[in-house]
Amino acid sequence: MFARLCTPCLLALALPVQAAGDATLTEMSFLDDIPVVLSAARLVQPLKDAPGAVTVIDRAMIRASGARDVAELLTWVPGFQVGRKNGATALTTYHGLSDDAPRRMLVRVDGRSAYSPYFISGIEWAKISVDIDDIERIEVFRGSNAAAYGSNAFLGVVNIITRPAADTPRYRVRITEGENGIQERVLSTRQQIGDVTARLTVGRQGDNGLAPIDDTYRNQRVDARIDWQLAPDQELEFHLGFVDGRARTGSSDVTDPARSIDNTTSFGQIRWRKQLGLGDEIKATYFHQEERAVDAYTIPFLTFLVQQGIPAPVATFQMALLGIAPNGGVDVDYATRSLRDDIEFEHLLHPHSDLRLSWGAGLREDRVASAQMFSTDDNITIRHARLFANTEWQAGPRWTLNAGAMLEKTNDTGPRLSPRLAANYHARPDTTLRAAVSRAYRNLTPFERQADLRFYESSTGKLVRQSFQPSPGLRPERVTTRELGLRQEWRGGRSAVDLRLFDERIEDMLRRDTTATNATAPVLSGALWNGESPRYYNGGYAKIRGAELTALYRPTHDTWIGGHYASVDINSNDEFADRSAPNEQFSVFAATELFAGWHMSISHHFVGSMQWYTQEKYRLKPYRQTHLRLARRFAAAGVRGELAVGVERFTDDIADYLPTLTRPTQAYATLRLEY
Amino acid sequence: MKRSGARLLRAVAMLLCCMAGPLMASPSVYLVLSGDADAYMRTASTIAYTLQANLPGVPTIRADVDGFDAHTPAPDDLVITIGTRAAQEISRRATGARLICTLLTEQSYNDLPATEQSQRTAVFIDQPAARQLALIRTALPDWSRVAIVHGNNSSDFIRAINAAAPAMALKVRTAEVTDDQTLYSALQSVLATPSVLLAVPDPKVFNNFTIQNVLLTAYRHRAPVIGFSPAYVRAGAIMAVYSTPEQIGQQAAELAALALSGKPFPDAGYPSQFSVSINPHVARSLSIDLPDAATLEARIRRQEQRQ
Numbered sequence: 001m002f003a004r005l006c007t008p009c010l011l012a013l014a015l016p017v018q019a020a021g022d023a024t025l026t027e028m029s030f031l032d033d034i035p036v037v038l039s040a041a042r043l044v045q046p047l048k049d050a051p052g053a054v055t056v057i058d059r060a061m062i063r064a065s066g067a068r069d070v071a072e073l074l075t076w077v078p079g080f081q082v083g084r085k086n087g088a089t090a091l092t093t094y095h096g097l098s099d100d101a102p103r104r105m106l107v108r109v110d111g112r113s114a115y116s117p118y119f120i121s122g123i124e125w126a127k128i129s130v131d132i133d134d135i136e137r138i139e140v141f142r143g144s145n146a147a148a149y150g151s152n153a154f155l156g157v158v159n160i161i162t163r164p165a166a167d168t169p170r171y172r173v174r175i176t177e178g179e180n181g182i183q184e185r186v187l188s189t190r191q192q193i194g195d196v197t198a199r200l201t202v203g204r205q206g207d208n209g210l211a212p213i214d215d216t217y218r219n220q221r222v223d224a225r226i227d228w229q230l231a232p233d234q235e236l237e238f239h240l241g242f243v244d245g246r247a248r249t250g251s252s253d254v255t256d257p258a259r260s261i262d263n264t265t266s267f268g269q270i271r272w273r274k275q276l277g278l279g280d281e282i283k284a285t286y287f288h289q290e291e292r293a294v295d296a297y298t299i300p301f302l303t304f305l306v307q308q309g310i311p312a313p314v315a316t317f318q319m320a321l322l323g324i325a326p327n328g329g330v331d332v333d334y335a336t337r338s339l340r341d342d343i344e345f346e347h348l349l350h351p352h353s354d355l356r357l358s359w360g361a362g363l364r365e366d367r368v369a370s371a372q373m374f375s376t377d378d379n380i381t382i383r384h385a386r387l388f389a390n391t392e393w394q395a396g397p398r399w400t401l402n403a404g405a406m407l408e409k410t411n412d413t414g415p416r417l418s419p420r421l422a423a424n425y426h427a428r429p430d431t432t433l434r435a436a437v438s439r440a441y442r443n444l445t446p447f448e449r450q451a452d453l454r455f456y457e458s459s460t461g462k463l464v465r466q467s468f469q470p471s472p473g474l475r476p477e478r479v480t481t482r483e484l485g486l487r488q489e490w491r492g493g494r495s496a497v498d499l500r501l502f503d504e505r506i507e508d509m510l511r512r513d514t515t516a517t518n519a520t521a522p523v524l525s526g527a528l529w530n531g532e533s534p535r536y537y538n539g540g541y542a543k544i545r546g547a548e549l550t551a552l553y554r555p556t557h558d559t560w561i562g563g564h565y566a567s568v569d570i571n572s573n574d575e576f577a578d579r580s581a582p583n584e585q586f587s588v589f590a591a592t593e594l595f596a597g598w599h600m601s602i603s604h605h606f607v608g609s610m611q612w613y614t615q616e617k618y619r620l621k622p623y624r625q626t627h628l629r630l631a632r633r634f635a636a637a638g639v640r641g642e643l644a645v646g647v648e649r650f651t652d653d654i655a656d657y658l659p660t661l662t663r664p665t666q667a668y669a670t671l672r673l674e675y
Numbered sequence: 676m677k678r679s680g681a682r683l684l685r686a687v688a689m690l691l692c693c694m695a696g697p698l699m700a701s702p703s704v705y706l707v708l709s710g711d712a713d714a715y716m717r718t719a720s721t722i723a724y725t726l727q728a729n730l731p732g733v734p735t736i737r738a739d740v741d742g743f744d745a746h747t748p749a750p751d752d753l754v755i756t757i758g759t760r761a762a763q764e765i766s767r768r769a770t771g772a773r774l775i776c777t778l779l780t781e782q783s784y785n786d787l788p789a790t791e792q793s794q795r796t797a798v799f800i801d802q803p804a805a806r807q808l809a810l811i812r813t814a815l816p817d818w819s820r821v822a823i824v825h826g827n828n829s830s831d832f833i834r835a836i837n838a839a840a841p842a843m844a845l846k847v848r849t850a851e852v853t854d855d856q857t858l859y860s861a862l863q864s865v866l867a868t869p870s871v872l873l874a875v876p877d878p879k880v881f882n883n884f885t886i887q888n889v890l891l892t893a894y895r896h897r898a899p900v901i902g903f904s905p906a907y908v909r910a911g912a913i914m915a916v917y918s919t920p921e922q923i924g925q926q927a928a929e930l931a932a933l934a935l936s937g938k939p940f941p942d943a944g945y946p947s948q949f950s951v952s953i954n955p956h957v958a959r960s961l962s963i964d965l966p967d968a969a970t971l972e973a974r975i976r977r978q979e980q981r982q
Contacts, residue, residue: 026759027778027800029876031714031902034883037890038911043960167885279956492962494897556868557896638857
C-alpha cells in the first residue's frame, strides 16, 4: 500500500528540475518584483507584545532535542504534562485535567486544527503527517486562546508551522536505529517546476513501545506541500497528508484481547493568500479530512466466564440457562469513520500604522460514525460556525493593547462569545509587564454528548452491558483566566526571562456519575450488569493557580542554556482533577558546539507526583529524566550530513502514565543527509 | 475670405521656417530604450520631462533599440540609452554621437566595447558600497557585523564593501556559494553570530527561487536582511537603499544638459539621488526600532555631503 502510494508521487516530482534563475546580473535584478516571503502571517508577533505567555521552539532546538515526535518536545514547555499511553499514543495536556484522552488543548498544523473532537481523544499526535524536520517552528501559547483559535484552545494552543516547500533541501534522508526497536526511515524531496515548488516527505517509524505490554507500532506517513506563486503577491498552498498506522494493543484479558488496530488519516488543504500592501493580506482556506479505524474482535462468552473464575462446566450450564449458544459471545466493533470539512476566510489589515486588525469567519462540518460508540449506524453531524476579530494597538511607546473575541455556534449549542483583553506595559524597551483576562468555552465532543456503548450477546441479541450512556443537555465547559506576566529580554528577544502568574477557573466542568441506563433493550442477566452506566454532567469546577518561570540565554543560534519551573495547584470538587498535574516540575536544557562540527545537547526534566486517573493505585511517583545527544555535522561535495547518537532517560526508567508502564533507557543513532 | 486664409497659411509657414532654423541647428537627444518595461518608460519620461523643462529648445526623440537607426544621430547629438541591451547595441553600432548609459549595472557598463572616455558616461543602477554600509550604520547602530553570501562574479562588490567597512566600524564576514558550499551552508556559516545580512545583486545567489531560503533562514537566525530594491523590502528585507528610475532619469537629464552646454562628460558613476524603504512589520517582529525612511535618507545624505 505504502510503496504503491509513494512511487508514482516520487516519479512525478523527480522529472523536471529547473535551474535556479537567470545567472546574468542585469538591471532587472534591481527592478523585478519578487515573491513576498515574510508575509504578515509568517511574521512572529514580538513576544513582548503577545497577549500572553508564548514558548517558541525553533528548528535548531527541535534538531538538538533528538525528539522523534512533537509531543516529546512539549516537555520543554512549562506547565505541560507528557505521558505515553502506549508506543503509538502520546498524551499531552496543559495544567492537567486529562485522562488518556486529552481534550482541553488545541494543536494546529499550518492553521489546520489537528483536534479530533470525534470520539474520545482530542489530540492524536500519531495522526499528524508532518515530519519533524519539515517543521519551521512550534509556538506554544500557554493559556486559553479561544479568542483567536476557538473553543478547543481551552487551556492552551500548540501551533506547528511548517517550512515553505522552497525552504527545504532538494533531497533529505533520515535514518534512525535504536534500542527497543526504534526504527525510522524518512525520505524527502523538493522539486521546482516553474512557479510551483513541491515538497514530498515519506516516512515510516515505529518502536516496541512500553516494556510490560504488547504495544509495538508502525506508522507510515506521506506529507506533501505544494506552493504555487501565482504572482509576487499571490500564492496558492496545497497541503496533503496521509498516515497509516498499525499498533498492537490488548492483553490476555478476553474483553481486551491482544490484537492490532489499524487506522488511516488523510487530509487535503488548499489555501489562497494575497498581499494587499505591506503587511495586509487576505487568505481563504479549505480543508477536508478523513479518519478511519478498524478494531473488531469477539469475546467468547464461555472464555469470559472462565476468566471470571467460574469453572467451565458451571459456565456452560449458566450459559444454557441464559439461552446462550455454546459458541455465543459479544461481537465488538470499534470501527470509526469521521469526515471533516472546514472553510475559513481571514483578513489582516493595518487601518493605522499602530493598529493591527485580523478578522474572519469560518464554517466546519464534522460527520462521525461509529455504530459501537453511538449505538446508531447514522452519521452524527456537528456544524460549527465562527466569527472572530483580534486587534493589537500600539498605544504609544509603552503600551500594547490586545483585544479580541470569537463568536461560535454549533447545532448543539447556542452562540457563545469568547473574549480576551490584554495590556502590555513596556517599563523599559526590553522589560514588559502584562495583564490579561479572558473567557473561553469548550464545545463538547460527540462522545461526551452522545456516547452509547452497548454490548450485545450475539446468539440471543440481549444486552450484556452498557458501559457509557448519552448525556443530554450538557453545557459547554467555561474557563475564566486571569494572568499577570513579566518579561525581560536581551539581544532583541533572543534571550529572555518570562514569568507567568495565572488563575484559571473552570466552571461547568464535566464529571462522571453512574445512573440507571437509558437502554430499553432486554438485558441478558442482572447478575452480569446491574443496569447502571456512567454518563457526564456539568457538576465540576476547578481552580488552577500557579506560576511558570522560563529563562533562555542564547548567545548564538546553536548555543543556549535555558530552563523552566512550573508550580501548579489545582483545587476541584473532582478528586481526579486535584492531582492531575504535578505541583512542581522543572527542566533545564543546553546545547553547544564543543569543537568545530561537534554539537552536544542535554536536557533534564523533573516532574512531581501526578496521576492520569482518580484511583490512588494510578498515582505516579515523581520522576527525573535526562536526555543526552552528541552530533557530528559534516559537509562534502554539496551534501550536508549529521550523525547523532543519543540516550533517552539516561539515568533510569520512568513511568509517566501508569506506575506499571515503564519507559526504558534507550540509545539511538540518527543519520541525516541533505543535498 | 479665401485670400485671407491663404495669407494666414503663408504667415504660419514663414513662422515655422524661422523657428525650424535654430531648431535644426541645435543638437537632439535620442532616448533609446531596451524594451517596453515599465522602468524604462519611467526613466525615459523623466528624462524627457526634465530636459523639456530646462532646455525647451532641445528635441528629445524616443526610440526602441530594435527600431533605432544608428546613422540617425549627428555627431553633436546625444544618445541616452536606458537599460543594458540598449547600451550594448548602441556601443556596438558606434553612432558617433556622445552616449549616456542609464539603468545598467556598473559591471555591465565596464563590459561594454571600449571607447573614448569623453564620448561615454553612465549613471549606474547599483548603489555604492559606502552608501549601503552607511544605511546599516545609521539604521542599526547596535549591529556591528555584516554577513554576505555571494557568487564568484561579485568579487568587485566584496572588495568595495571590505574597503568601506572599517571606516564605518563594521566587520564583514563573507561566504562564497560554490559547488562545494551550498547557499544553505554559506548562510549558516555567516549567520552563526548575530549579523546583518547584506543581499548582493548576484542572480546566481539571489533570485526568485533562492530568495525564500535566504529571507527565511535569516529570519530564523533573527538576522535583518538589507535588500537592494523596494521589491526586497516588500518580500521581507528589513530595508533597502536604491534609486528609482525617476531619480536615475533626473540625473541623466542633468548630465545631458551639462553636455549640451559644452561641458565634458564626468566619469561614469553611481546615482547621486536615492531612496530608502523600510519594512516596519519585519522590524517589529525582530524587535528592532527603526527610524522612518525619510529620516534615514536625510542622515545618509548629510553623511555623504560631509565627505
